[in-house]
Amino acid sequence: xxxxxxxxxxxxxxxxxxxxxxxxxxxxxxxxxFWYRQYSGKSPxxxxxxxxxxxxxxxxxxxxxxxxxxxxxxxxxxxQPSDSATYLCAVETSYTGANSKxxxxxxxxxxxxx
Amino acid sequence: xxxxxxxxxxxxxxxxxxxxxxxSPISGHRSVSWYQQTPGQGLQFLFEYFSETQRNKGNxxxxxxxxxxxxxRSEMNVSTLxxxxxxxxxxxxxxxxxxxxxxxxxxxxxxx
Numbered sequence: 001x002x003x004x005x006x007x008x009x010x011x012x013x014x015x016x017x018x019x020x021x022x023x024x025x026x027x028x029x030x031x032x033x034f035w036y037r038q039y040s041g042k043s044p045x046x047x048x049x050x051x052x053x054x055x056x057x058x059x060x061x062x063x064x065x066x067x068x069x070x071x072x073x074x075x076x077x078x079x080q081p082s083d084s085a086t087y088l089c090a091v092e093t094s095y096t097g098a099n100s101k102x103x104x105x106x107x108x109x110x111x112x113x114x
Numbered sequence: 115x116x117x118x119x120x121x122x123x124x125x126x127x128x129x130x131x132x133x134x135x136x137x138s139p140i141s142g143h144r145s146v147s148w149y150q151q152t153p154g155q156g157l158q159f160l161f162e163y164f165s166e167t168q169r170n171k172g173n174x175x176x177x178x179x180x181x182x183x184x185x186x187r188s189e190m191n192v193s194t195l196x197x198x199x200x201x202x203x204x205x206x207x208x209x210x211x212x213x214x215x216x217x218x219x220x221x222x223x224x225x226x
Binding site for chain 2: 034042043044045046049088090100101102103104105106107
């Protein structure tokens, strides 16, 4: 089983719509969850982090975490063409001592149609 | 603060050669991680260094190695290059409380 899975894409939504990006993870003890955005030809940049169950909102972005279901999602409201990018889900799992592991999903490409 | 810098930005090598990539983290960040990104495999973790010690390692062959210097700058080396090593190599640094990673612009390596 893949450690971090993102729903298959690409995803295309019209401008102004809500884009919903989903991610599941396999390690139940994972503690920290991140969403990165990567524009074509650029490096990933952090857009959201979430650590506890529930919703976290930041502008047009809302991250949702459900640890019981091992599921994290990102909602983008009022999608804009500038949101067109690949979105990477990342999960951090800490082990004994200072050792931790950050695992990325393969990403989902979002296209927002004007 | 200046961001993560990586050099060189582009490299073309031939099979069998070796290559060294460099990464300078954000000032104050002591953790540096390296990733390989390809269209088919996505972002794959290579290794992480903290205070000059390798703290974590991904599932890559021994041809991939790295090190970190006392100023937190890091290098990764790939020996005996193969065609499949063609990829974008990304370096990321983390603040002391870990979690968030800040990525550099990457080095795009093409192996012919």
